[in-house]
Amino acid sequence: MDDEMLSLAIVKDGQQVVAGSQSGTLYTWEWGNWKRASDRWIGHPCSVDTMCKLDEQTICTGGNDGLLRLISLDPQQFQGVIGDHGQDFPLERVRVTHDQNFIGSCGHDMQLRFWEIQSLFEQDSEDETEPFGMIFCLASKPSSVRRSIAVTPNKFDSADINLDGLLENNRCWAEAVLKEDPNFFRDMVEKQTPKILWIGCSDSRVPANQIVQLGPGEIFVHRNIANVVHHTDLNCLSVLQYAVEVLKVEHIIVCGHYLCGGVAAAHGHEQYGLIDHWLRNIKDVYRLNRQELENLSDGTKRLRRLVELNAIHSAQNVCHSTIVQNAWARGQKLTVHAWAYDLHIGYTFHIIRSTVQLHHLTS
Structure with a gap:
């Protein structure tokens, strides 16, 4: 096989193995039949660097474009975006918490983020392409690093013609900075x-x-x-x-x-x-x-x-x-x-x- 395998998950009650590749293709093997993949799905625009199983029919994938994608397996189909670390921050690892209420992800932005998925399968199909909300994130660098990254992975809403959303983002950012360092803006003014x-x-x-x-x-x-x-x-x-x-x-x-x-x-x-x-x-x-x-x-x-x-x-x-x-x-x-x-x-x-x-x- 010319394609490099980067990630895998065991699904269908242990009967299938799904592997993500450098080319963005998902390969499926039936357990015990390793000579040839039973299915190939070319659905990712980038490499599939990490993945985790949500249930026997569903996985979450992460790649070098920073997106966490929800993929159904029967048939293989893109269902929506769970989260986004940003285009410039490839993902390294995604995992589900033991209670299956959250997905944790980490990438090149040096942050550990958690995404709520408790109601994942209760959403209407018309909402499936909307990103899920990030609950919180942990930074592993000094305070000067944490301040350079938004508290939430916001996307600009083109319908916000008065830019009220940007002003609200600014207020949230300022409050988060002050909570971390009450003297930050006072020192910056000097x-x-x-x-x-x-x-x-x-x-x-x-x-x-x-x-x-x-x-x-x-x-x-x-x-x-x-x-x-x-x-x-x-x-x-x-x-x-x-x-x-x-x-x-x-x-x-x-x-x-x-x-x-x-x-x-x-x-x-x-x-x-x-x-x-x-x-x-x-x-x-x-x-x-x-x-x-x-x-x-x-x-x-x-x-x-x-x-x-x-x-x-x-x-x-x-x-x-x-x-x-x-x-x-x-x-x-x-x-x-x-x-x-x-x-x-x-x-x-x-x-x-x-x-x-x-x-x-x-x-």
Whole structure:
């Protein structure tokens, strides 16, 4: 079998084994007949990394998209979403409590969450696609980490035209923070002392504080389409100057991400209007690295490498700015990093770091 098996559950009173795979396929074997799977169901858009049995006819699966799915087995059918850790946080384990009232799940968001399922099979079929409510969650990191994650995994309701739901979310968050640390906002009012400037993409799937698990006040952030740093962008340069000369940050991270729409658009030949002028910067990166990129016959690998080269190029521009050059000249502690974030697995990778390496690339 070419497909990698990642998870399994024994169902039907021990007569069947269901296994989840890397491709997202569910395989079923009849007990004792292991030569060939009796059934295959291609119903998951991602790998099935973990699963647990709810009853003899029903399982819960979890994958690298952060969703807990309810699956019926006879026939195999998607019934709804039980919970969501977030798109950038793959699931590692799901289990049912001994009384079968809750499902516990944990993933790359470093939280243990519990979902109420007591009335799971009493719901009307028309409600089956609605997510179940999370009862509570436990974080295993310091308080600065816990504050960076919402107390509940909220989704925006497009029917909320007055944004009342967002304001309510804010009040709930503020109350939860004060309960944990009554002095949090009072201390925050005094001043901000971040040690990191983050220059990232505007993509909603790459939230700086959340993916590195730092709370409010820890990162000074600038974002634009495809994390471009250009010497004529006064917006970006103003942020850079304030971060270096006033806040005295010690690290500047330029973070790109794979599957970046801006990089993909720059890689193609279509016209998109005003944004084409902005994407010209990335086309120049392609031109400067044409031989390396065109030696990659695989289009996906070529795009991934262009994402990396674009982040490196922006980091080089940060280094070449008079703001950073002057900081180094006066002995200020400052390191520039180029990173790439992988949406598939939620991990961030150093492409290159330290001023020495960046100068070597441009020499």
